[in-house]
Amino acid sequence: MAKAKLTPELLKEIYYYMALSRAVDDRMWILNRQGRAPVVYSSNGHEATQVGAVMALNRGEDWIVPYYRDLAMVIAYGETPREIMLHLLGRAADPNSGGRQMPAHWGLKRRHIMTTGSVVATQDVHAAGLALASKVLKDGRVSLASFGEGSTSQGEFHEALNFASVHKLPVIFLNENNGYAISVPARKQMAIMDVAARAQGYGIPGVIVDGNDPIKVYEVTQEAAERARRGEGPTLIEAKTYRFVPHSSDDDDRAYRSREEVAEWKKRDPVMTFEKRLIDEKVMTEDELKAMQQRIKNEVNDATDFAEKAPLPDPNTLGRYVYAE
Amino acid sequence: MAVMSYLEAIRETLRQELRRDSRIIIYGEDVGVRGGVFRVTEGLQKEFGEDRVMDSPLAEAAIIGTAIGAAVNGLRPIPEIQFADFIFPAINQIVQEAARIRYRSNGDFGVPLVIRAPFGGGVHGALYHSQSVEVFFAHVPGLKVVIPGTPYDAKGLLAAAVEDEDPVLYFEHKAAYRSLKGEVPEERYLIPIGKADLKRSGKDISIITYGLMVNYALKAAEALEKEGISAEILDLRSIRPLDVQMILETAKKTGKVLIVHEDNLTGGIGGEISALIAEHALFDLDAPIRRLAGPDVPAMPYSPPLEHAFMITSDKITEAARDLAKF
Ligand SMILES: Cc1ncc(C[n+]2csc(CCOP(=O)(O)OP(=O)(O)O)c2C)c(N)n1
Numbered sequence: 001m002a003k004a005k006l007t008p009e010l011l012k013e014i015y016y017y018m019a020l021s022r023a024v025d026d027r028m029w030i031l032n033r034q035g036r037a038p039v040v041y042s043s044n045g046h047e048a049t050q051v052g053a054v055m056a057l058n059r060g061e062d063w064i065v066p067y068y069r070d071l072a073m074v075i076a077y078g079e080t081p082r083e084i085m086l087h088l089l090g091r092a093a094d095p096n097s098g099g100r101q102m103p104a105h106w107g108l109k110r111r112h113i114m115t116t117g118s119v120v121a122t123q124d125v126h127a128a129g130l131a132l133a134s135k136v137l138k139d140g141r142v143s144l145a146s147f148g149e150g151s152t153s154q155g156e157f158h159e160a161l162n163f164a165s166v167h168k169l170p171v172i173f174l175n176e177n178n179g180y181a182i183s184v185p186a187r188k189q190m191a192i193m194d195v196a197a198r199a200q201g202y203g204i205p206g207v208i209v210d211g212n213d214p215i216k217v218y219e220v221t222q223e224a225a226e227r228a229r230r231g232e233g234p235t236l237i238e239a240k241t242y243r244f245v246p247h248s249s250d251d252d253d254r255a256y257r258s259r260e261e262v263a264e265w266k267k268r269d270p271v272m273t274f275e276k277r278l279i280d281e282k283v284m285t286e287d288e289l290k291a292m293q294q295r296i297k298n299e300v301n302d303a304t305d306f307a308e309k310a311p312l313p314d315p316n317t318l319g320r321y322v323y324a325e
Numbered sequence: 326m327a328v329m330s331y332l333e334a335i336r337e338t339l340r341q342e343l344r345r346d347s348r349i350i351i352y353g354e355d356v357g358v359r360g361g362v363f364r365v366t367e368g369l370q371k372e373f374g375e376d377r378v379m380d381s382p383l384a385e386a387a388i389i390g391t392a393i394g395a396a397v398n399g400l401r402p403i404p405e406i407q408f409a410d411f412i413f414p415a416i417n418q419i420v421q422e423a424a425r426i427r428y429r430s431n432g433d434f435g436v437p438l439v440i441r442a443p444f445g446g447g448v449h450g451a452l453y454h455s456q457s458v459e460v461f462f463a464h465v466p467g468l469k470v471v472i473p474g475t476p477y478d479a480k481g482l483l484a485a486a487v488e489d490e491d492p493v494l495y496f497e498h499k500a501a502y503r504s505l506k507g508e509v510p511e512e513r514y515l516i517p518i519g520k521a522d523l524k525r526s527g528k529d530i531s532i533i534t535y536g537l538m539v540n541y542a543l544k545a546a547e548a549l550e551k552e553g554i555s556a557e558i559l560d561l562r563s564i565r566p567l568d569v570q571m572i573l574e575t576a577k578k579t580g581k582v583l584i585v586h587e588d589n590l591t592g593g594i595g596g597e598i599s600a601l602i603a604e605h606a607l608f609d610l611d612a613p614i615r616r617l618a619g620p621d622v623p624a625m626p627y628s629p630p631l632e633h634a635f636m637i638t639s640d641k642i643t644e645a646a647r648d649l650a651k652f
C-alpha cells in the first residue's frame with residue numbers, strides 16, 4: 001500500500017469514526033442504565049488510539065485481532081452502528097456471534113476482524129499466527145493485535161512477541177495502556193514504566209506514542225505496517241491513554257481512582273481535542289461539524305431502534321455450529 | 326502393499342499430505358532439522374523447506390495459538406506437541422479458543438487444525454513422558470479426539486483429520502511407534518472420524534478399547550480362544566465422537582463388556598461408555614460392566630516394577646476377560 005497522505009478527507013474520516021463510536025458508546029451506557037442492555041464495555045477515552053491505528057491499515061484486507069475495549073476500532077474497521085447494537089442486545093442477527101457472546105466480543109470474518117473470546121492475551125498469539133500464514137502464503141497482509149497493559153503480564157503476550165520476532169512475522173502489537181487493569185494500577189502489573197520496553201527483550205522496535213492523538217498513532221502504525229510488509233518483523237506500539245468510564249457497567253471506579261485524576265485526563269479528551277483541532281486548522285467548518293454530528297445522532301437512533309426490534313435467537317439453535325455443518 | 330511401522334505410516338501420510346496440499350504446514354519443537362524427537366517428521370523439512378516444516382520456539386501456547394491464527398488465514402496447520410504431557414500450557418488455546426471459535430462466532434469462523442502428540446507409557450518415560458491426556462479433551466464439545474491403534478488406521482485417520490474443518494487432536498502411542506507393524510496402502514484413503522472398527526468378532530465377551538491397547542486385547546483374545554472363550558474386540562479409533570451405535574451393538578451381542586484403557590480409571594472414557602450401555606442396553610447385559618484401566622495415581626512412575634504395575638498388559642486383559650466370561 002502506498003503511504004496514504006493525511007488529506008483533509010482522511011482527517012475528517014478519522015474524526016467521524018471517533019465521534020461515531022463515542023456516540024454509540026454513550027448510547028450503550030444509557031441503555032444499560034435504563035435496564036435495556038445488561039452489560040457494557042467501553043472504548044470511551046481510547047478512540048484516538050483505536051481509530052488512528054486501524055486507519056493506517058489496509059482495512060478489510062489486513063487482519064485486526066481486537067479485545068473487548070475496541071468498540072471504536074471495530075467501527076473504524078467497518079462494523080456499523082446497527083451491527084454493534086445487534087451485538088449489544090444479543091440479537092439473532094448479531095454478526096459477531098449471533099447473540100452467543102457477551103457484548104464487546106468482536107469477530108467478523110468478511111471484514112477480517114478475528115473472533116475473540118474473554119481470556120486476555122489469547123488473541124496475541126492468534127495475530128502472530130495470522131501473520132505466519134501471510135508470510136507463507138505471501139498475501140501481503142499485516143495483522144494487528146490490541147490488548148491492555150494488564151494483559152501483558154500473561155505468558156501468551158510474551159510467547160506471541162517472541163514467536164513473531166523469531167520468525168519475522170508481519171504483525172503489529174498495539175498496547176492500549178490506560179494505566180489500570182480493572183482496579184489494579186500499572187505499577188502493580190510490571191516493574192518498568194513502559195510496556196514498550198518489553199520490545200527490547202525480543203529484538204524488535206518498541207514505540208511509545210500519545211494515545212490521545214490519532215495522528216501520532218496513525219503515523220507510528222503506518223511505519224510499523226510498512227516495516228512488517230517489508231518482511232522486517234513485528235513492532236510493539238504502546239499508546240498511552242485513559243479510559244474515562246468504569247471498566248464495565250458492573251464496575252465502580254471511584255473505589256480505585258480519584259475524580260481529580262479522571263478530570264485531569266478529561267482535559268485531553270481525544271474526541272474534543274481533535275474536534276477543536278480540525279476547526280482551528282480549518283479542516284472543517286462549524287457547519288460541517290454540526291451536520292456530521294447530526295448524521296451521527298441519526299445513525300445511533302436508527303441503530304438502537306433497529307436492534308431493539310430485531311428478533312432474539314431461536315432457542316432451537318443452541319446446538320448449532322459445534323462442528324462444521 | 327508395503328509393511329510399515331505405526332511411525333512410518335504417520336510420516337508417510339504427513340509427506341503425502343504435504344505434497345497434496347500446499348496450505349499444509351508442520352511446526353513444533355525440534356520437528357525441522359532433527360525431524361522430531363521420535364523422528365516422525367524426519368526428512369520433511371528437507372523435502373518441503375523451512376517455511377512448511379519449521380522449528381518453533383519452546384512455547385506450547387504459542388504453537389497452538391499461532392496455528393489457530395494461521396488456520397483462520399488460510400493454512401492447514403499440523404502443529405506437533407512434543408509429548409502429550411506438555412500440552413497443558415496450550416490447554417487455554419485448545420479448549421477456550423480452538424474448540425469454541427466456530428460456536429462463538431455462530432459458524433462464521435472455523436479452525437481446521439490437527440494437533441499431533443505422542444502419548445502413553447511403558448517406555449520408561451516416568452511421570453512426565455507417559456501420560457494419557459485424551460479424556461481432558463474428549464470432555465470438550467468442538468474438539469475431536471482420534472487415537473489410532475494400527476498403522477493402517479494411523480494413515481486413514483490422519484488424512485481424515487487433515488481434511489476435517491474442525492480442530493482434531495491426534496494422539497500417537499509412543500510404544501506403538503516402532504512395535505506395531507502392518508500393511509499400509511500407498512494411495513490416499515480416509516477413515517471417517519467417529520467410526521469404530523470391529524477388530525475381531527466374537528460371541529462371549531466384548532472388549533472395547535482404543536490405541537495401543539487394541540493390540541494387547543488382540544493378543545489376549547488369542548489366549549482366551551485357547552481356553553474356549555470367544556472375545557469380540559471393538560476399536561473405538563476416536564473417543565470424541567464416540568461410535569455409540571457400535572458400542573451398543575457389541576454390548577447387546579455378547580452381553581458382557583470389558584472396557585480397557587491406559588488412562589486412569591476415574592473419569593476415564595470408560596465411565597462414559599458404561600453410562601451409555603447402562604442407559605441404552607442394560608437389559609441385554611448378562612454381567613456387570615467391567616473396566617480395566619490405569620490406576621488412580623497422578624502419573625506413571627519410573628522404576629520398572631512400578632511402571633509395570635501401572636501398565637495394562639495383555640495378561641491383565643486376559644485375566645479380567647476370563648473373570649468376566651465366567652460370571
Ligand atoms: C485470563 C483472564 N484473567 C482474568 C480476566 C478478567 N479480566 C477481564 S478484563 C481484566 C483487566 C484487563 O486489563 P487491561 O489488560 O489493562 O485492559 P483494559 O481493560 O484496561 O483495557 C481482567 C482481570 C480475563 N478476562 N482473563
Ligand SMILES: [Mg+2]
Binds near residue numbers: 148150177179
Ligand atoms: Mg488497562
